[in-house]
Amino acid sequence: MIAVALTSLIAFLLYLLTEWRGRKRQEGEPPLIKGWIPYIGKALEFGRDAHKFLTSYKEKYGDIFTVRIAGKYMTFIMDPVLYPNVIKHGRQLDFHEFSDQVAPVTFGYPPIRSAKFPGMDEEIQKSYRLLQGENLSSLTENMMGNLQLLFRQDYLGEEGEWRTGDMYRFCNQVMFEATFMTMYGKPTHSTRHAGMAALREKFEKFDAMFPLLIAQIPISLLGATKAIRDDLIHFFLPEKMSAWCGSSRFIQRRTEVFEQYDLLGDLDKAAHHFAILWASVGNTVPATFWATYYLATHPDALAAVRGELDRVLQLEGWESGPPPNITLTLEQLDSLLYLGSAISESLRLSSASMNIRVAQEDFTLRLERGRSITVRKGDVIALYPQSVHMDPDIFQDPEVYKFDRFVEDGREKTDFYKHGQKLKYYRMPFGSGSTKCPGRYFAVNEMKQFLSLLLLYFDVEVLEGQKKVALDSSRAGLGVLLPASEVRFRYRPRQP
Numbered sequence: 001m002i003a004v005a006l007t008s009l010i011a012f013l014l015y016l017l018t019e020w021r022g023r024k025r026q027e028g029e030p031p032l033i034k035g036w037i038p039y040i041g042k043a044l045e046f047g048r049d050a051h052k053f054l055t056s057y058k059e060k061y062g063d064i065f066t067v068r069i070a071g072k073y074m075t076f077i078m079d080p081v082l083y084p085n086v087i088k089h090g091r092q093l094d095f096h097e098f099s100d101q102v103a104p105v106t107f108g109y110p111p112i113r114s115a116k117f118p119g120m121d122e123e124i125q126k127s128y129r130l131l132q133g134e135n136l137s138s139l140t141e142n143m144m145g146n147l148q149l150l151f152r153q154d155y156l157g158e159e160g161e162w163r164t165g166d167m168y169r170f171c172n173q174v175m176f177e178a179t180f181m182t183m184y185g186k187p188t189h190s191t192r193h194a195g196m197a198a199l200r201e202k203f204e205k206f207d208a209m210f211p212l213l214i215a216q217i218p219i220s221l222l223g224a225t226k227a228i229r230d231d232l233i234h235f236f237l238p239e240k241m242s243a244w245c246g247s248s249r250f251i252q253r254r255t256e257v258f259e260q261y262d263l264l265g266d267l268d269k270a271a272h273h274f275a276i277l278w279a280s281v282g283n284t285v286p287a288t289f290w291a292t293y294y295l296a297t298h299p300d301a302l303a304a305v306r307g308e309l310d311r312v313l314q315l316e317g318w319e320s321g322p323p324p325n326i327t328l329t330l331e332q333l334d335s336l337l338y339l340g341s342a343i344s345e346s347l348r349l350s351s352a353s354m355n356i357r358v359a360q361e362d363f364t365l366r367l368e369r370g371r372s373i374t375v376r377k378g379d380v381i382a383l384y385p386q387s388v389h390m391d392p393d394i395f396q397d398p399e400v401y402k403f404d405r406f407v408e409d410g411r412e413k414t415d416f417y418k419h420g421q422k423l424k425y426y427r428m429p430f431g432s433g434s435t436k437c438p439g440r441y442f443a444v445n446e447m448k449q450f451l452s453l454l455l456l457y458f459d460v461e462v463l464e465g466q467k468k469v470a471l472d473s474s475r476a477g478l479g480v481l482l483p484a485s486e487v488r489f490r491y492r493p494r495q496p
């Protein structure tokens with residue numbers, strides 16, 4: 001309720017501010033849809049179902065149109081055939097202008113690209129390489145150990161009895177803590193951190209306000225959010241982190257970088273580490289939930305993915321149960337085609353991130369076959385991949401979950417078409433071009449590991465008589481959507 005009221009208020013203020021200086025469409029510009037988002041009702045409608053909204057405008061105005069949202073002119077490019085033309089315009093279309101303004105305000109650290117911190121941005125960008133390629137193997141190994149530790153200590157009972165639980169909560173508890181330990185390490189004298197549940201609960205409260213923070217609504221207007229964020233940041237103060245051991249090289253490297261800047265205070269450093277926590281679990285947890293939910297509600301998919309795992313681990317016909325300590329190398333994880341496809345398919349159905357870029361100058365954006373549009377400095381160019389993910393021309397029966405949609409002839413299927421043209425971009429849960437999430441490989445590996453262990457160690461069933469879980473669209477545009485409701489399910493150690 002607070003959220004709705006505030007959004008309306010802000011939308012209204014922006015309406016008052018901007019209505020009198022609305023602009024006119026000029027030669028070469030896309031159709032300009034007037035009186036769009038400034039009206040409160042429309043703004044809320046957009047938030048509720050951006051995909052439907054954009055689709056209806058596409059039918060009326062074509063593949064490219066400009067609308068005004070919260071005082072900004074945004075040109076939506078709806079046809080994925082045109083995506084490469086936008087994505088390669090790195091010079092004129094910059095993403096950082098947006099992220100540099102929004103992320104510091106959201107997480108509470110000073111802007112990175114500032115004269116106060118010379119070279120810090122470059123060092124931070126370089127640190128992301130520690131999440132890629134061969135650097136992934138130690139992270140992935142540690143994640144596997146942490147996942148097994150939690151599954152064993154908290155969920156794998158001895159007796160083989162069914163236990164019931166809430167599926168989102170289950171995924172959240174395991175992924176949050178395992179990811180936390182993999183990134184930041186463990187206390188020196190214990191295998192687990194104290195206070196994880198409290199940290200996770202605070203994180204959830206902060207995360208619920210995330211869309212409003214991204215919308216640049218001052219945190220002081222958001223009730224207890226500021227105090228909650230302060231608590232979360234305090235968890236990462238240098239004196240606390242220095243008592244943990246076995247943190248990832250990624251976090252170690254960032255810590256070293258921050259040490260080099262005297263103007264970066266302890267709270268600023270902690271806020272940076274907190275932002276990485278958000279980046280590590282904010283989307284991965286709901287993505288893990290959806291992958292689990294779809295597998296648990298599609299027995300054929302679950303059997304195929306589990307069969308593939310058994311084959312890769314050569315567990316076919318096992319009698320004494322899966323080994324107590326399972327390792328899966330990066331190559332083995334890569335070879336799990338059906339598991340990979342099942343994850344891609346659930347991301348196709350649940351991710352809704354808007355890719356935006358800000359025009360750095362007036363320029364002509366060349367599209368294809370001589371087509372082009374004129375773009376003004378400061379305008380935003382937006383891609384909304386959910387419209388691609390749900391396009392029936394590209395994905396037959398787009399609302400249906402097909403776990404093997406991305407497998408063909410024993411390998412990953414990569415040819416998808418629109419207007420007879422093969423698409424370069426058809427699956428974009430992690431953004432595009434230079435704005436792609438640097439942690440995407442780690443995120444997918446983590447999900448594969450979680451699901452592998454879940455299917456190898458447990459039987460899982462959704463309890464009957466529950467309605468199909470819908471998407472909660474309150475963060476449409478910002479990433480993987482949350483489920484609108486919980487799912488009751490039961491699990492027990494896997495029976496032969």
Ligand SMILES: *[C@@H]1O[C@H](CO)[C@@H](O)[C@H](O)[C@H]1NC(C)=O
Nearest residue numbers: 126127129130132133134135
């Ligand atoms: C692994 O990290 C190091 C150190 O940042 C970097 O030089 C190297 O390029 C990274 N490897 C890959 C494949 O990104």
Ligand SMILES: *[C@@H]1O[C@H](CO)[C@@H](O)[C@H](O)[C@H]1NC(C)=O
Nearest residue numbers: 141145148149324325326327
């Ligand atoms: C599991 O196996 C890995 C790799 O073989 C090893 O590093 C790790 O210590 C083992 N964990 C346990 C709990 O035995």
